[in-house]
Amino acid sequence: MQTPAQAIVPGVLEVITGPMFSGKSEELIRRLKRARIARQRVACYKPDIDLRYHRTAIASHSQQTHDAQTVRSVEDLRAVLFPILADVEVVGIDEVQFLSAEVIPLVAELIMLGKRIILGGLDMTFEAEPFGPVPQLMAMADKVTKLSAVCMVCGQPAIHTQRLGQSQELVVVGATGLYEARCRTHFTPHVDESGSEQLELVARADV
Secondary structure: OOOOOOOOOOOEEEEEEEOOOOOHHHHHHHHHHHHHHOOOOEEEEEEOOOOOOOOOEEEOOOOOEEEOEEEOOHHHHHHHHHHHHHHOOEEEEOOHHHOOOOHHHHHHHHHHOOOEEEEEEEOEOOOOOEOOOHHHHHHHOOEEEEOOEEOOOOOOEEOEEEEEOOOOOOOOOOOEOOEEEEOOOOOOOOOEOOOOOOOOOOOOOOO
8 A cells, every 4th residue: 555655646737729720739849848858758649630740740830840649549549658658757649629538537547647748629619619528628627728819800819710611521630721710700600601801911820
């Protein structure tokens, strides 16, 4: 039996969320790099559905990267993480909205094993509905960072992701040309058939 001095101190859960183009991946990368600078051992993962920019790294729209292993499912994540878990202090997962609800008990288990978990993901779908496990993970978190983007119509803070085009599928992986950040005023949770009246912005990268 463990004595109080030997008991594992629970870890922490940090969730970084917001719409597309808000800088979620960039903030996740920043925290993981700081952990490495602090000589903490880091393991990073992302669902293999998201291969927009790099197959073996988290990549932000602003082209910052951090090495990451792709996983097909939560079961796959557990299978690759637990054999090295004793040597890992920080676990990062990007695009967590693409994982099933099974990630919730896994994260809870990792917290009780004393790990620092940093998750990045969309909180809402293009229809403004809660996206996958993210809302429950936000409720569980020690710290939630909700970022906003810039509305591509008026330039005001944007909390929504606008789907452009005809597709009504929940998951259509893409970035510029398929999605835009929109404020409450200019967001429509249905197909934006007319496209957008965009501001002439210098860059569409994370801000």
